[in-house]
Amino acid sequence: MNWRAIQALARRDLLVVLRSKGILIPMIVLPVIMMVLLPGGIALFAPAIADAPGADADFEMMLQAMPPEQQARYAAMSLDQVMVELLVLHFFAPMFLIIPLMVASTIAANSFAGEKERKTLEALIYTPTTDTELLVGKLLTAWIPALAVTLVSFVLYGVVVNAAAWPTMGRVFFPNLMWMVLVIWVAPPAAGLGLSAMILVSAKTNSFQEAYQIGSVVVLPVVLLLLGQVSGVMYLSIGVLVIVGLVFWLIDAAILWYSARIFHRDEMIARL
Amino acid sequence: MTPHLIITTDNLTRRFGETVAVDGLTLAIEAGEVFGILGHNGAGKTTTVRLLNGVLGVDAGSARVFGLDPTREGVAVRRRTGVLTETPALDEKLTAHENLHIYAQFYDVPAAEIAPRARQLLRDFELDERAAEPVGGYSKGMKQRLALARTLIHQPELIFLDEPTGGLDPVATRRVHDLIRRLSHDGQHTVVLCTHNLAEAQKLCSRVAVMEQGRAVALGTPAELARSLWKGVRLEIELEAATAATALDALKRHAQARQVTWDAPADEPTGRASLWVSEPAALPDLLAALVHAGGRVYRFAPQEPTLEDVYFALHEEVVP
Ligand SMILES: Nc1ncnc2c1ncn2[C@@H]1O[C@H](COP(=O)(O)OP(=O)(O)OP(=O)(O)O)[C@@H](O)[C@H]1O
Ligand SMILES: [Mg+2]
Numbered sequence: 381m382n383w384r385a386i387q388a389l390a391r392r393d394l395l396v397v398l399r400s401k402g403i404l405i406p407m408i409v410l411p412v413i414m415m416v417l418l419p420g421g422i423a424l425f426a427p428a429i430a431d432a433p434g435a436d437a438d439f440e441m442m443l444q445a446m447p448p449e450q451q452a453r454y455a456a457m458s459l460d461q462v463m464v465e466l467l468v469l470h471f472f473a474p475m476f477l478i479i480p481l482m483v484a485s486t487i488a489a490n491s492f493a494g495e496k497e498r499k500t501l502e503a504l505i506y507t508p509t510t511d512t513e514l515l516v517g518k519l520l521t522a523w524i525p526a527l528a529v530t531l532v533s534f535v536l537y538g539v540v541v542n543a544a545a546w547p548t549m550g551r552v553f554f555p556n557l558m559w560m561v562l563v564i565w566v567a568p569p570a571a572g573l574g575l576s577a578m579i580l581v582s583a584k585t586n587s588f589q590e591a592y593q594i595g596s597v598v599v600l601p602v603v604l605l606l607l608g609q610v611s612g613v614m615y616l617s618i619g620v621l622v623i624v625g626l627v628f629w630l631i632d633a634a635i636l637w638y639s640a641r642i643f644h645r646d647e648m649i650a651r652l
Numbered sequence: 653m654t655p656h657l658i659i660t661t662d663n664l665t666r667r668f669g670e671t672v673a674v675d676g677l678t679l680a681i682e683a684g685e686v687f688g689i690l691g692h693n694g695a696g697k698t699t700t701v702r703l704l705n706g707v708l709g710v711d712a713g714s715a716r717v718f719g720l721d722p723t724r725e726g727v728a729v730r731r732r733t734g735v736l737t738e739t740p741a742l743d744e745k746l747t748a749h750e751n752l753h754i755y756a757q758f759y760d761v762p763a764a765e766i767a768p769r770a771r772q773l774l775r776d777f778e779l780d781e782r783a784a785e786p787v788g789g790y791s792k793g794m795k796q797r798l799a800l801a802r803t804l805i806h807q808p809e810l811i812f813l814d815e816p817t818g819g820l821d822p823v824a825t826r827r828v829h830d831l832i833r834r835l836s837h838d839g840q841h842t843v844v845l846c847t848h849n850l851a852e853a854q855k856l857c858s859r860v861a862v863m864e865q866g867r868a869v870a871l872g873t874p875a876e877l878a879r880s881l882w883k884g885v886r887l888e889i890e891l892e893a894a895t896a897a898t899a900l901d902a903l904k905r906h907a908q909a910r911q912v913t914w915d916a917p918a919d920e921p922t923g924r925a926s927l928w929v930s931e932p933a934a935l936p937d938l939l940a941a942l943v944h945a946g947g948r949v950y951r952f953a954p955q956e957p958t959l960e961d962v963y964f965a966l967h968e969e970v971v972p
Contacts, residue, residue, distance in 0.1 A: 385757060388754045388758055392743060392746065392754045395745065395750065396743060500741045502738070503737050503755075503802070504741075505707045506705055506707060506735040506737070507758040508728075508731040646707065649707055650668065
């Protein structure tokens, strides 16, 4: 494995992303809205939400799905505090996964389909890199920045929600153990999901936009988690997250194994 | 002494579905040559380059490049080749410097050597003034020169140039030609030049293979090809227009003359006849016959056969 070539490839693909405003801006704006503005506002106004008519009934459903000891904990807290915890710790957990998914799939769309669209693959294939090196370089190009953005978002989210909810909570309540599992165990394979979906899509399309649009279906599992939780069907406990993470890792492994089999310059050039 | 062969192919074949892109190609290319692959669109030039660099698999036959099998040892082959692709395929968001640096790393050029080499190439190719700008803003000619510089950054022994002047204007074309000539003169490089431009092949190549539908239909130096495939001579004659009629009759009656055409612009004193003469030996006789018939000859010019004549002869568009 020629790591120098892999690094050069990653550097090149990232420079292209950094210099493409159309790709870069959504990648910054979405995490800022989702993980800073939205939660900040919600944490601030959670007490008002708790007072809204009908809110009790909605959150009753989420509470019902929780284990008894959690319900007992909530019984000892004020309604405002329960509201903040429900929103910040539970409601936003699946949303958070959208960030690694989105960042990884955006970079991967640029790196795989965008490469074809810009017709730069033609020169790249003549370099003395192996097919595996090209694949690894492109995977890392999407995966590592996705994890970096995820981590930064996580820290920002923590600072914002703790600060905004301070009047209600009066203590640092975030992150809890469940969020640590989410960030360490579930977010990395979620990024993998975003990028491996994009490899599959990019094999069939030659345009960044098209790949990006088709590839956005990968947020579906996250939306399902979100719905499942809000509707009270499931409670995102640590156990559930461990399983969700495991499933993501397995799907990643399967798609990766398949990608390594289709990612040959012979085939790519024959399809140009 | 037998020349050192850099590339040999034996019955090399590659198909795409029904299309046979390269069909039983057998070639031997010597060290230091500028070898032309001449053929029109779809002849199989690019596919040949891909096969020889091991980026496309071979369906039948075999190839050796530096004695290596490109299919199995593609990485080792590509380390020593440089390929200028049909489109420059530059990273347009990156600067000329960045384009060269990144490719130097792909080819594992020692870190300390990258900057001086890049600087030298940019200077040689007259790109140094705008080397810090994104390549997207370059003219076509500049992009082509940068692509050529990138092809040379790792100092390859064997250089493939796939239509290096496609889409360039005459000035840009001349500059690229000069660069290619400079490369071939130092004796360190072997060049494989793919082109459909006959004049280019004639000007730059030591030997040419004419390719058609994946097959090499002719092979030799430009002059050899012209001579072997072109028995006749194209002749151009300038005659006084007023007295041309009888002279033209004499030409048309001559046993060795064929396809006589006559072109006399209305208000000019002379016109031009053009014809094929099947035997060069008949030329003095033809001139005598012209003069005898009262023709007043201003110019009598047998034409050297060009690669173009050969090319069209091969494609049966002109029957000499
Ligand atoms: N990836 C591919 N898939 C299908 N057919 C292909 C592919 N690559 C080449 N061909 C076919 O193989 C033949 C040779 O193509 P090739 O590109 O080698 O020709 P060329 O001489 O380089 O032509 P041009 O002057 O247009 O560049 C053509 O008929 C082409 O359509
Ligand atoms: Mg071609």
